[in-house]
Amino acid sequence: MRAEGLPEPPADPVLRWRAPTRDDVPAWRRLLAAVDAGEGHGEVPDDDELADEFDDAWTDPRRDALFGFDDKGSLLAFGWVQCTPGAVEVHRVRLWGEVHPDWRGRGLGRFLLAWLQARGQQVATHLPPHLPAVLEVAAEDFLHDRIRLFERSSFAPVRWFNTLQRDLRTAAPAHVAIPSGISIRLWTRDDDEATRLVHNEAFADHWGTTAAEPEPWRHSYTGAGSFRPDLSLLAYDGARLAGYCLGSAYPQDAALKGYSEGWIDRLGTSPAFRRRGVGTALLGAALRAIADAGLDVASLMVDTGNASGALALYQRLGFTPVERSVVFHKPLVDR
Missing domain, CATH: 3.40.630.30 (Gcn5-related N-acetyltransferase (GNAT))
Structure with a gap:
């Protein structure tokens, strides 16, 4: 499913991109488990937590999320745009995504970040205009490749959390x-x-x-x-x-x-x-x-x-x- 004004995914004979459904939750959990195994957080959401993402009244996964599957149904990458209502000083449009460790280095992360930014810009056009808006991403400080990707896309660090x-x-x-x-x-x-x-x-x-x-x-x-x-x-x-x-x-x-x-x-x-x-x-x-x-x-x-x-x-x-x-x-x- 392609939305107007959003970048096309890189040509790949294996990957198929579409909006997610609740039926994709187990595949989503398996992808996050593979990411966690490589990064060592020891934190993987369970199926109920991931299913809750489909209940957000302020995000629509049919438009705000993109999942990439191989021909066997394994999820290899995803991106999701979220913006919670109630901003006081600035609208924060949050961009979230991951790529399977075995599929990194093929441009999927760059594509997903570009897609998320484009979709985030679209989401921001519907926010109340009296406040400024920003796109927001986050990363642990040891994920140097991810941080470089953000900085190359003109994101600047604004806050640190312990x-x-x-x-x-x-x-x-x-x-x-x-x-x-x-x-x-x-x-x-x-x-x-x-x-x-x-x-x-x-x-x-x-x-x-x-x-x-x-x-x-x-x-x-x-x-x-x-x-x-x-x-x-x-x-x-x-x-x-x-x-x-x-x-x-x-x-x-x-x-x-x-x-x-x-x-x-x-x-x-x-x-x-x-x-x-x-x-x-x-x-x-x-x-x-x-x-x-x-x-x-x-x-x-x-x-x-x-x-x-x-x-x-x-x-x-x-x-x-x-x-x-x-x-x-x-x-x-x-x-």
Whole structure:
């Protein structure tokens, strides 16, 4: 299926390009597993996670994705354009793709990036015009060939993120005092809307923020298959929600990594409760919840340019960096 204004794929007697369907999820997972085996992340989405991509209300895989198969039905490359609504300062049109390690060096990556940029430009023309728009790509900092490809296509690095881990097998989480007047309890479904609103308050002044609308919020966080209510905590001051911590887990990754892992996906404090120790208390409670669930390691990702002092907080509680990724932007000037 070819859309007007998008580049044609390179001539190849083996590859056939088309839009994906849900039936392609197993082949998609196998491709990502092959990529992971070569790069060593130990992280491969399961079929349910990948199937969720077809439920995004803000992306249409019939137009926004392109998959390349060989004549035996094996997926060898893919690209996907995504843009979540709710931009506050800039529309970020995210471009995502991979090429099977055995098929790299044949120009497929260059073609996919060109296709993604062209489709991303088309998507951007339908975004509200009062904000600027950028194309966004990301890569771990050791993927030098990928970074060179981005830079040759005029993408510039704008932000760096560290993945941090706290090994719970070597030392139990330290006790963290709960501030006076604050109570901490587990998240429940009844708390979902209040949590979303506090999340939007907490991250309103952060780089790249997107105001989470109800459907994207549930899709990405509290409705995702990886979400763990037993690892998710709320801090209340009486009836008022002061902060939250959302957790997740990906049990399929344990065999690849050699350890089980609980993720701290989002940690935020309402601006009215900052500098009172709410975030520290939530993080300490989350570490205990992850340990009590029998998981070996707590993991999270932090923006190294975050001015809130989050990195220092994580390091005080025993987190250390294990991986670094880079986000690149390319401004869209004509839309």
